[in-house]
Amino acid sequence: MSEPSATQAPPPADKPVADGAGEEGPSKKALKKAEAKAKKEAEKAKRAAERAAAQASQAAAAQTEDLAKDNYGPEKQYPEEREITLKELNEDDVGKTVVLRAWLQNVRPQSAKLLFMELREEGNWSIQAIAAANVEGAPVSRQMVKWIGGVNPESFLVVVGTIAKPIEPVTSCKVSNYELHLTKVYLRAAAPPVLGMTLAASNRAIANFSDEAPAAVEEGVDKLSLAPSGEATAIPAATMLTHLDNIAMHRRAPVAQAIADIRMEVKELFRSYLKAKGFKEFEPPCLIGAASEGGANVFRMPYFEKEAFLAQSPQFYKQYEIAGGRKRVFSIGPVFRAENSNTPRHMTEFTGLDLEMEIRKDYHEVFDVLEGVLLHIFSGIKERCAEQIETVRSVYPSEDFLLPEDGKVLRLTFAEGQKLLREEGPAEFKDVRDDEDMSTAAEKALGRVVREKYHTDFYVLDKFPESARPFYAKEDPTNPEVTNAMDYFLRGQECLSGGQRINEPEELKARMIKKGVDPNSGGLKEYVEVFQSVGVPPHGGGGIGLDRVVAFYLNLPSVHLASFYPRTPKRLLPVSFFAVLGT
Amino acid sequence: MSEPSATQAPPPADKPVADGAGEEGPSKKALKKAEAKAKKEAEKAKRAAERAAAQASQAAAAQTEDLAKDNYGPEKQYPEEREITLKELNEDDVGKTVVLRAWLQNVRPQSAKLLFMELREEGNWSIQAIAAANVEGAPVSRQMVKWIGGVNPESFLVVVGTIAKPIEPVTSCKVSNYELHLTKVYLRAAAPPVLGMTLAASNRAIANFSDEAPAAVEEGVDKLSLAPSGEATAIPAATMLTHLDNIAMHRRAPVAQAIADIRMEVKELFRSYLKAKGFKEFEPPCLIGAASEGGANVFRMPYFEKEAFLAQSPQFYKQYEIAGGRKRVFSIGPVFRAENSNTPRHMTEFTGLDLEMEIRKDYHEVFDVLEGVLLHIFSGIKERCAEQIETVRSVYPSEDFLLPEDGKVLRLTFAEGQKLLREEGPAEFKDVRDDEDMSTAAEKALGRVVREKYHTDFYVLDKFPESARPFYAKEDPTNPEVTNAMDYFLRGQECLSGGQRINEPEELKARMIKKGVDPNSGGLKEYVEVFQSVGVPPHGGGGIGLDRVVAFYLNLPSVHLASFYPRTPKRLLPVSFFAVLGT
Structure with a gap:
């Protein structure tokens, strides 16, 4: 052939070894493990043989004259051609010779003269590239094709090529309407011959979020999936632990980058909405001098022969800002919980989106702002992150997030919610009480009842019982059994707590005593003094859990997935305690 | 008079007690202390007498019929009139009756029928308001005037009044072209009769940043300044400790709010510039599993029977993002240093503005971005925060920040900088060496030499000596005595460190060993593995200290002033360890 034909369909990707994923048969764990091990070893051997062959070919090729020898290998000189990014490719680029800096997603040699590869930029921006030797005028040699064929996937390349239009769209790449006819291929950073986790495995739904010690996890299973194929369904799923052990590959997955984009857009939408409403950003500290909101679940640490704590929330400092002459403030930053819970719902560090505001007439003004900002976030990411949401859904399917059609968020009182749960929920919740906090199971059950009845995945329970709220929550002046405090729910899971705070020092001290908290204890004394020191x-305000909003909105199986580097009791990734401190 | 005349000049503010501030005479410390104490007591007695008189008047007034009795006191019903903010006041508002929610900055009764007050919104937005009784048709009684006269400064009010134009501008208020003729005054939150620190004192330059125990500080001095006068020069300065003990008043000062606005604008400018340049935001964790950058100055803490550390920088995680398939990333978040230094230059928690980027051809691409973002920040705050900078300068005077006229940032090598210091700096720096890091004193001296010679307060030293840079810094391939690493300086003080990082695992391990760091130690092993796991x-990149940029740009006497809630070894404000844990 005289040119790599645009009409030629891309060859099939290497088929991954069939691994039984999805089969229903009664295969035993031990058997599976042995199979997995055998497959892993076979695969390793296969790769090693391939590598050896490629290297031998390279060596042999080096012995014949190579007219293209300056066009490949470790980079000699940075190409002079115009650089492109795949996102910006357009019709004007066709026929142009350009530079692309990208990761090698996979490479598929077809013959000694022809190979196909997929090059990936950030996210899932990928393009098909073709190297064809012996084409008249083409600066590609057989040696060059061989050499490229030996480059390991997930290496970083600088390539030069001409943009062409394939006659049929390249369905395996996001850039389906263009392809790149390579003229130069330089290796900037080499990946190892065997990856700890392939991109395809990394981009599949995570199989197991257990944070157990490696010994307890079927580690081998996901190492099988070496084929850098687009056919994700054929790739066995990896465990969260394998993802965390292969953090670079974990973060390279398009699904991980899509979630990251969405997460950052949520922050941006939170910030821009509030700024437009007259809120000022401020920075609360992480290091605090007293476990202000109660001693449970607080990280303590030595602090110059004294003791410090990590903030569980910016609550006190938000209120200091209001005391300090601001009418509306917000903050975005890390908060910490020393909860020894090893579940997909728990982390020890997460990001709080917090706001606090002066109340003019009625504390429901706070609801208006919180609902406003959340609705703004939901519509904003739907609009700005449509592609990313699509990418996430392709891995973690979810139903559309239901919002009230009239834009009015459903507001129930806590008592109304309990009544609904008793009357229309599962039998186990027949006896839920109006004066006790809800369990997670009850929250989820109520979420289902509300979705069924009101067609919304977003609603608020107002007037939480007095017993369920901290000492700074203001009691309802007309009914001290309940507080002017609420929780917001997404798909039946709490994502936001808030309400009116007590602003009068005498009222504050009285409620502290009622709640069994000593207003003269360290930290609380200084807190009360702030309200005594000025008018x-x-x-009121609220704190939104960013990790939760992202995870619940996208219906991810774990909040760990919403986080960049999830912190759990057993692991501060990428360092596992088993490695650092373990036996 | 038939109406509070707009032509009447505002009466003078209560003169503060002369306190000798600014005098040069040889007054002894003990004498001053005694004087201060006496004055303080006298002032207290005076206030108490005034309060008693006001209360007696209130009681007396209550006995006669009060036609305005619904127009003042604790709020009865929220006013129906349109609400305004002072920032938005304009000519169309003249003659209109409006609602204002504001802090009482001061109140000056003129007679039984007339008083003037200053009402303040956020920042330094203030307006003069007038209550005049016995004016025909005016809903203000003598009783009301008396009652208002008894309200304590820094209480929060909801007032109703008519916007009028004074014939002479009200120079003591930011809103000088309008005044408010009061018809209703409701107290929403009362301040105490004696403030721990007045607004005027709070808005003066801080006298002493020493972080010593309260006993060592002349606490009494600044309690004198009770007069809520605009004449700041007559008000004695408070110490930083007094500010931190009166955190609400500290934060109410216009200067504090102006610095906060500037700080947040710096963050916003950093973010928006980098986003426009294709950078993606990410969130590095605070909790880390190993003291990655060396054991000194790291906070350690128990972590579920194991140990965790607080991040000193997001360095490793920025690099994980690049390894994880991002080309350009940035982060904004807290970083921690366990340095037991009690100076105005040190804090234990501050905010890092960090970025990391793929290098195409040359590591000076990183310089281009860092200089671009800092120049964008400098011009941005000059433009967007002109008023705030003015406010800060009125308290902390500073020379204009010099920038190169052609927009090209001065780039010197470290060796060139040392040569300059040896040849043109003070005699004590005659022997500075090219292969050793600089002292803070040397940095400042060089800053002065550079300002004199190149007329710039912003420059970079490139090619720092190998000995002065951590193990991840890339050595100059042409001269391994130095690194591809730089520091940027503002007014002779370092605000940013950065450079190229080693991206090849073998090179990284070799340099670790050269620097005496064990590549197999906990945390570092996992770090090296990331570079082994993928290409x-x-x-390269850099980390900007937000606190430093704000403090140095504004020439503040301490970075503590740039922070919302400064953390120091002796104090986690508002909790002092003396109060919580001290003996």
Whole structure:
């Protein structure tokens, strides 16, 4: 052939070894493990043989004259041609020779003269590239094709090529309307011959979020999936532990980058909405001098022969800002919980989106802002992150997130919610009480009842019982059994707590005593003094869990997936305690 | 008079007690202390007498019929009139009756029928308001005037009044072209009769940043300044400790709010510039599993029977993002240093503005971005925060920040900088060496030499000596005595460290060993493994200290002033260890 034909269909990807994923048969764990091990070893051997062959070919090729010898290998000189990014490719680029800096997603030699590869930029921007030797005028040699064929997937390349239009769209790449006819291929950073986790495995739904010690996990299973294929369904799923052990590959997955984009857009939408509403950003500290909100679940640490704590929330500092003469403030930053819970719902560090505001007439003004900002976030990511949501759904399918059609968020009182659960929920919740906090199971059950009845995945329970709220929550002046405090729910899971705070020092001290908290204890004394020191207007606010909003909105199986580097009791990734401190 | 005349000049503010501030005479410390104490007591007695008189008047007034009795006191019903903010006041508002929610900055009764007050919104937005009784048709009674006269400064009010134009501008208020003729005054939150620190004192330059125990500080001095006068020069300065003990008043000062606005604008400018340049935001963790960058100055803490550390920088995680398939990333978040230094230059928690990027051809691409973002920040705050900078300068005077006229940032090598210091700096720096890091004193001296010679307060030293840079810094391939690493300086003080990082695992391990660091130790092993696990392109970046940029740009006497809630070894404000844990 005289040119790599645009009409030629891309060859099939290497088929991954069939691994039984999805089969229903009664295969035993031990058997599976042995199979997995055998397959892993076979695969390793196969790869090693391939590598040896490629290297031998390279050596042999080096012995004949190579007219293209400056066009490949370790980079000699940075190409002069115009650089492109795949996102910006357009019709004007066709026929142009350009530079692309990208990761090698896979490479498929077809013959000694022809190979196909997929090059990936950030996210899932990928393009098909073709190297064809012996084409008249083409600066590609057989040696060059051989050499490229030996480059390991997930290496970083700088390539030069001409943009062409394939006659049939390249369905395996996001850039389906263009392809790149390579003229130069330089290796900038080599990946190892065998990856700890392939991109395809990394981009599949995670099989197991257990944070157990490696010994307890079927480690081998996901190492099988060496084929850099687009056919994700044929690739066995990896465990969260394997992902964390292969953090670079974990983060390279398009699904991980899509979630990251969405997460950052949520922050941006939170910030821009509030700024437009007159809120000022501030920075609460992480290091605090007293376990202000109660001693449970607080990280303590030595602090110059004294003791410090990590903030569980910016609550006190938000209120100091209001006391300090701001009418509306917000903050975005890390908060910490020393909960020894090893579940997909728990982390020890997460990001809080917090706001606090002066109340003019009624504390429901706080609801208006919180609902406003969340609705803004939901519509914003739907619009700005449509592609990313699509990418996430292709891995973690989810139903559309239901919002009230009239834009009015469903507001129930806690008592109304309990009544609904008793009357229309599962039998086990027949006896839920109005004066006790809800369990996670009850919250989820109520979420289902509300979705069924009101067609919404987003609603609020107002007037939480007094017993369920901390000492700074303001009691309802007309009914001290309940507080002017609420929780917001997404798909039946709490994502936001808030309400009105007590702004009068005498009222605050009285409620502290009622709640069994000593207003003269360290930290609380100074807190009360702030309200004694100046006139602090009525105020309220709320704290949104960013990880939760992202995870619940996208219906991810774990909040760990919403986080860049999830912190859990057993692991501060990429360092596992088993490695650092373990036996 | 038939109406509070707009032509009447505002009465003078209560004169503060003369306190000798600014005098040069040889007054002894003990004498001053005694004087201060006496004055303080006298002032207290005076206030108490005034309060008693006001209360007696209130009681007396209550006995006569009060036609305005619904127009003042604790709020009865929220006013129906349109609400305004002072920032938005304009000519169309003249003659209109409006609602204002504001802090009482001061109140000056003129007679039984007339008083003036200053009402303040956020920042330094303030307006003069007038209550005049016995004016025909005016809903203000003598009783009301008396009652208002008894309200304590820094209480929060909801007032109703008519916007009028004074014939002479009200120079003591930011809103000088309008005044408010009061018809209703409601108290929403009362301040105490004596403030721990007045607004005027709070808005003065801080006298002493020493972080010593309260006993060592002349606490009394600044309690004198009770007069809520605009004449700041007559008000004695408070110490930083007094500010931190009166955190609400500290934060109410216009200067504090102006610095906060500037700080947040710096963050916003950093973010928006980098996003426009294709950078993606990410979130590095605070909790880390190993003291990755060396054991000194790291906070350690128990972590579920194991140990965790607080991140000193997001360095490793920025690099994981590049390894994880991002080309350009940035982060904004807290970093921690366990340095037991009690100076105005040190804190234990501050905010890092960090970026990391793939390098295409040359590591000076990183310089281009860092200089671009800092120049964008400098011009941005000059433009967007002109008023705030003015406010800060009125308290902390500073020379204009000099920038190169052609927009090209001065780039010197470290060796060139040392030569300059040896040849043109003070005699004590005659022997500075090219292969050793600089002292803070040397940095400042060089800053002065550079300002004199090149007329710039912003420059970079490139090619730091190998000995002065951590193991991840890339050595100059042409001269391994130095690194591809730089520091940027503002007014002779380092605000940013950065450079190229090693991206090849073998090179990384070799340099670790050269630097005496064990590549197999906990945390570092996992770090090296990331570079072994995939192909990581060449990359570099830098970390900007937000607190430093704000403090140095504004020439503040301490970085503590740039922070919302400064953390120091002796204090985690508002909790002092003396109060919580001290003996």
